[in-house]
Amino acid sequence: MNRVTQRRRITKFRIGAQTGRREDVLAGEEPLEIRLAGSAFTVTMRTPGDDFDLVAGFLVSEGVVWEPGQLPSLRYCAGVDENGQQMFNVVEAQLRPGVELPDTAMERHVYTSSSCGICGTASIDAVRKSSRFDLHDDTAPVDLGVLASLPDRLRESQKLFDRTGGVHAAGLFTAEGELLCLREDVGRHNAVDKVVGWALREGMLPLRGTILQVSGRASFELVQKAQLAGIPVLAAVSAPSSLAADLADDAGLTLVGFSRGTSLNCYSHPDRIAA
Numbered sequence: 001m002n003r004v005t006q007r008r009r010i011t012k013f014r015i016g017a018q019t020g021r022r023e024d025v026l027a028g029e030e031p032l033e034i035r036l037a038g039s040a041f042t043v044t045m046r047t048p049g050d051d052f053d054l055v056a057g058f059l060v061s062e063g064v065v066w067e068p069g070q071l072p073s074l075r076y077c078a079g080v081d082e083n084g085q086q087m088f089n090v091v092e093a094q095l096r097p098g099v100e101l102p103d104t105a106m107e108r109h110v111y112t113s114s115s116c117g118i119c120g121t122a123s124i125d126a127v128r129k130s131s132r133f134d135l136h137d138d139t140a141p142v143d144l145g146v147l148a149s150l151p152d153r154l155r156e157s158q159k160l161f162d163r164t165g166g167v168h169a170a171g172l173f174t175a176e177g178e179l180l181c182l183r184e185d186v187g188r189h190n191a192v193d194k195v196v197g198w199a200l201r202e203g204m205l206p207l208r209g210t211i212l213q214v215s216g217r218a219s220f221e222l223v224q225k226a227q228l229a230g231i232p233v234l235a236a237v238s239a240p241s242s243l244a245a246d247l248a249d250d251a252g253l254t255l256v257g258f259s260r261g262t263s264l265n266c267y268s269h270p271d272r273i274a275a
Contacts, residue, residue, distance in 0.1 A: 003048040004049045005025050005026065005027060005028055008023070008024055008025075009021060025163050027047055029045055029186045032051060032055075032089055033090045034058060035090065036092075036095065044190065047167060047190070050197075050198070052074045052197065052201070053183065053193070054194045056200045057194055057197030058193045059071065061224065063102075063132075064101070065099065067205065071093060074091055131230070132206075132230075133228075133229075138209065138232040139272065140232070140272070141175070141272060141274040142175050144273055146177040147235060147256065148259060149261075150171070150213040150259065151213065151215075153171070154179075157171065161184060161215075168187065168190075168191050169182060169184045170192045170212060171212070171213045171214075173210065181199065183195050183198070189225070192222055193225065195212070199229065200229075207231045208232065210232070211231070212235070213235045214234070214237075216236065216237065218236035218241070218256075224247060231253070232252070234253060234255055234256065236256065237258070237260065254266065254268060255267045
């Protein structure tokens with residue numbers, strides 16, 4: 001995928017110094033239409049790349065699938081630009097016979113922005129879904145030192161951020177701090193969906209005993225995505241929202257915020273953290 005980044009000529013201004021022209025690298029952002037059973041379901045703005053993981057993770061987050069056999073195929077649909085080049089901006093997801101299609105009341109109206117994964121849903125009740133996996137019985141401890149080290153480990157692996165400075169990251173780690181999967185995207189929810197979709201396609205759900213570390217804040221939607229993937233611990237470098245903390249408490253998920261290397265705040269189920 002050669003559209004992950006884009007080079008652009010910019011004007012560089014410095015106070016007390018000469019203005020100059022230079023080339024900068026921007027993170028790509030393009031629409032991706034997701035189709036189910038031949039019909040458009042949603043359009044999301046994303047950084048091109050790992051699109052099949054994104055679609056698979058999105059369907060997990062919608063509660064449509066939770067095991068790889070329910071999603072037998074993903075394919076790009078025809079779509080070309082003015083030069084006749086395939087745009088790779090439409091993905092058709094084929095569901096196994098018997099897998100129930102999402103309720104049309106849950107359909108995204110117009111599009112899903114890269115900043116918010118639940119914008120445009122019919123109501124907040126429609127996105128507070130029941131998970132197939134129970135987090136309350138996943139009691140494996142997480143060492144405090146390992147948990148506190150994850151933001152730095154995540155940052156060390158953010159290659160696209162190094163080039164652009166304009167993307168979010170989500171990393172899936174073992175309880176011992178081993179990085180299993182990292183994805184970057186202009187949308188924080190897309191980065192998480194790409195990680196969850198990778199895990200689904202690898203047959204790893206539920207993700208018991210793992211930690212999801214994200215580079216930004218912890219919103220309601222990210223807690224929900226972690227819950228639906230069976231991830232017991234979600235850690236963020238910034239703050240959670242009140243609704244995120246409420247959902248984490250109900251779901252049995254350990255929610256961590258302000259993880260900054262030597263300290264962190266735990267907002268729900270601190271018993272998993274071995275200090």
